[in-house]
Amino acid sequence: MMRFASIALAAALAVCASPLASAESQKHPEEQVVARGLPAExxxxxxxxxxxxxxxxxxxxxxxxxxxxxxxxxxxxxxxxxxxxxxxxxxxxxxxxxxxxxxxxxxxxxxxxxxxxxxxxxxxxxxxxxxxxxxxxxxxxxxxxxxxxxxxxxxxxxxxxxxxxxxxxxxxxxxxxxxxxxxxxxxxxxxxxxxxxxxxxxxxxxxxxxxxxxxxxxxxxxxxxxxxxxxxxxxxxxxxWLQGGRNLLSYAGLLPSMTAVARGSNGRTELADAETYAAGDYVVDLLKGAKDGQALARMNQSVARFTLLDSHFVSRLGARIDAKSFSRERGRNKQRVSSAYDGGVEGYDPTPFAPVSDWSDPVLETxxxxxxxxxxxxxxxxxxxxxxxxxxxxxxxxxxxxxxxxxxxxxxxxxxxxxxxxxxxxxxxxxxxxxxxxxxxxxxxxxxxxxxxxxxxxxxxxxxxxxxxxxxxxxxxxxxxxxxxxxxxxxxxxxx
Incomplete structure (x- = not known):
């Protein structure tokens, strides 16, 4: 009974609407655009x-x-x-x-x-x-x-x-x-x-x-x-420089900001050591490649020190830390994630025990x-x-x-x-x-x-x-x- 009534109502509306639809179709194209456009200033x-x-x-x-x-x-x-x-x-x-x-x-x-x-x-x-x-x-x-x-x-x-x-x-x-x-x-x-x-x-x-x-x-x-x-x-x-992976310098470009988040810095004055390392020894060791064990060991130690991330986690990523990994890992023990848009702002991790998680950014989405x-x-x-x-x-x-x-x-x-x-x-x-x-x-x-x-x-x-x-x-x-x-x-x- 409800289905029949809905069909009958739809048919009635279609009949009633047809003259208006016909009139709309007869409008000049410019008039139709004006009707769709934005109001006057x-x-x-x-x-x-x-x-x-x-x-x-x-x-x-x-x-x-x-x-x-x-x-x-x-x-x-x-x-x-x-x-x-x-x-x-x-x-x-x-x-x-x-x-x-x-x-x-x-x-x-x-x-x-x-x-x-x-x-x-x-x-x-x-x-x-x-x-x-x-x-x-x-x-x-x-x-x-x-x-x-x-x-x-x-x-x-x-x-x-x-x-x-x-x-x-x-x-x-x-x-x-x-x-x-x-x-x-x-x-x-x-x-x-x-x-x-x-x-x-x-x-x-x-x-x-x-x-x-x-x-x-x-x-x-x-x-x-x-x-x-x-x-x-x-x-x-x-x-x-923003995608990571293809350009090794992108990791160097990101490291001082991760250091700023880890230290709670409000400006560059406390980051001179991170900038010096990122543009110097870090780049040199990155260019030596994954087969150089000594270079990897140096990077793992330094990157863990600057980012305050767990050294085993840094080692697993070969000291190549991307923004998303950093944002999750630094607060993982607290079941929280950092915003990529402002690393000093945190939110809850919706799936804290999953090996990989996706989350709404605590700054952008709020x-x-x-x-x-x-x-x-x-x-x-x-x-x-x-x-x-x-x-x-x-x-x-x-x-x-x-x-x-x-x-x-x-x-x-x-x-x-x-x-x-x-x-x-x-x-x-x-x-x-x-x-x-x-x-x-x-x-x-x-x-x-x-x-x-x-x-x-x-x-x-x-x-x-x-x-x-x-x-x-x-x-x-x-x-x-x-x-x-x-x-x-x-x-x-x-x-x-």
Missing amino acids: AVTSHIISLQGEQVAFTARAGAIRLRDAKSDAPQADVAYVSYERNGADAAARPVIFVFNGGPGAASAWLGLGALSPWRLRFPADAPSPSRAPVLADNAETWLAFADLVLIDPPGTGYSKLLSDSDDIEKRFFSVDGDAEALAVVMRKWLAARGRLLSPKYIVGESYGAFRAIKVLAPLRERENIGVEGLYLVSPALDFT WRTPLGAAMMRLTQEKLAWPIGEARYFILNERIARRWDFGHGGRENAEVVSDLRDALALDPRLRVFVVHGVADLVTPYFATKLMLDQLPAYGDADRVRLIVLKGGHMPYLHDESRAGMRDAARKLVEGQH
Whole structure:
């Protein structure tokens, strides 16, 4: 009887819906796209207190539509949130464009974690997905010295594709297509706001730093936009240094961060011995190979001493310790695991007695929920953007799975060569690189070893490495968030 009633109801609904469906199918394709697209820009006015000064600013939440160059067919709406100080000289006021990484991560990580006028108030040492997303005024906002434009690439945040074409999705979800699309978005925003003369900077985190470097060429060559500075947070510069195994130097790049976690270090000052060993005797013994028993014995003893791991465990791995093995083994007796994103933060091991375990990262997976919720709350309550019931993709795993890194694949993707070319071409370009000392995903020392291979380009200080407390998202710690702001001010204001 229930089955029959369900079928009858479905048939009735189909009959009732058919005129609407017919009317929808008769709409012009552009009208259908408008119905699927994002709302018009919302503009709101706000005041924040910064070091005792009342700063008035305008917030804008909207989207930039990308179209096919030949057919003019709509392809995507790319969402942005901008914060612009009132009364500033538009030509002199710097503009900072902000991207996160993933691929598939939205800008709320950097926005509500570090840069924006509001941030998520959330204790770094007690993460929990169920904590309420409480927003607070951000005393460390970068609005103090620059206007901010936070951009969510297609498929992240509220941004969406407006075409069902697989070819369009494939293009946007690729290294080159992503960079070219975002270059257009930046140029369109600058033109619409009359900011083409403003000094321009790009901030990128993790893969967002990879993206920030990649976007320089299409900005320069296609959109006629030059950039004065890059601010790279926990950058993924060369994946051969991050994968392990193929590149022996990746173990050397990781060792100082593991040492920092083992010692509870908050910066580089206590890690000089680990850095010296990692770039010296460790590399020499690694190159001698697995057949050299004396080299193995030396490495086993030293790596166990620096990481505080059990010497038998270190020996079983041939003193080649990867981030996941370290994260589990250091707390195994307590049935706990460390975060790869911040080795100083621990969580419970869901299968503590299994020889191999998989777990949700205690930092990444506990922050994503309240950050996404906070961004939805910000959009509705402060930015007044009528987004309706749209979902905010703080992390879109589908993009990460489908991302096209090019012919060499993810394991061979790198932007060090792009950075090398950009620095050589533009002597005004400056680059600040910021890392958390306990980051096991993109270790600071691996970045240092890569940056050390760059020429001086007339002034070695054009590329600067800054190491702070914390991990992949150092801004989760109050002192590091302030340190990031101070470094960004120096970059923007040209201080040495």
